Amino acid sequence: MGRRRWLLVLALTFALLPQPTPRPAARATARPIVVVAANQSSNWSGYMQGRLEKGISFHAIAADWIVPKVKQRNAGEAETSLSWIGIGGGCLDAGCTIGDDTLIQAGIGHEVNDAGDPDYYAWWEIIPLPLQRTDPPLPVRAGDRVHVAIVESATTPELWTITIANLTLGQTFTHTLMYPSSFATAEWVIERPV
Known part of the structure; x- marks a missing residue:
């Protein structure tokens, strides 16, 4: 049998085979996000996940x-705004009538002085103490990609490591400290200029 004849037989065989039945398109499903307490703030936006929801x-x-x-x-x-992540500081009950007095947070500050000159800096804070700029200062500029992490030690309870990395410049700040936390919420926030 010639090559053309084989190709014709092969083509006819495939043409006569039963064709697969089209399946209906897969449907995407998602369960609704549980909202225990929706809060409003006049100076920040972001996302907070709490122990109450999860x-x-x-x-x-x-x-x-x-x-x-x-x-x-x-x-x-002059104005200041902050972008940060943190653990604690959220609501401890469904009505958000009881606030969390613990908050460990870290991020980037962005401010302008009264002359309009910008200043960018890395910082961390544990409530009730005031915000601390990184020492030594971690260089930060507008447009830089940063990575911020706050991690409790797996072996020593309440021992935290704060890491702020400027991925664009390849520089990192790390600080380890003891801090008692409620562990009740995790948040990612950007505060508007005030």
Whole structure:
């Protein structure tokens, strides 16, 4: 049998075979997000996940983002905004009538002075103490990609390591400290200029 005849027989064989029945398109399903308490803030936006929704405690959080460029909104006025992640500080009950007094957080500060000059810096904070700029200072500029992580030790309870890395510049700040946390919430926030 010639090559053409084989190809014809092969083509007819495939043409006569039963064709697969088309299946209906797969449907995407998702369960609704449980909202225990929706809070509003006049100076920040972001996402907070709590023990009330998930039934778990939070012992680590990490995020990457691009440092936003800031500019003065009102001439002659200094303004500060912050982007950060943290553990604690959220609501401890469904009605959000009981707040969490513990909060360990770290991120990037972006501010302008009254002349409109921008300043970018890495920082960390444990409530009730004030915000601490990294020492030594970690260089940060608008447009840099940063990675921030807050992780509790797996072997020593309440021993935390804060890591802030400028991935664009290849530089990292790390700080380890003891801090008692409620472990009740994890959040990623950007605060608007104030």
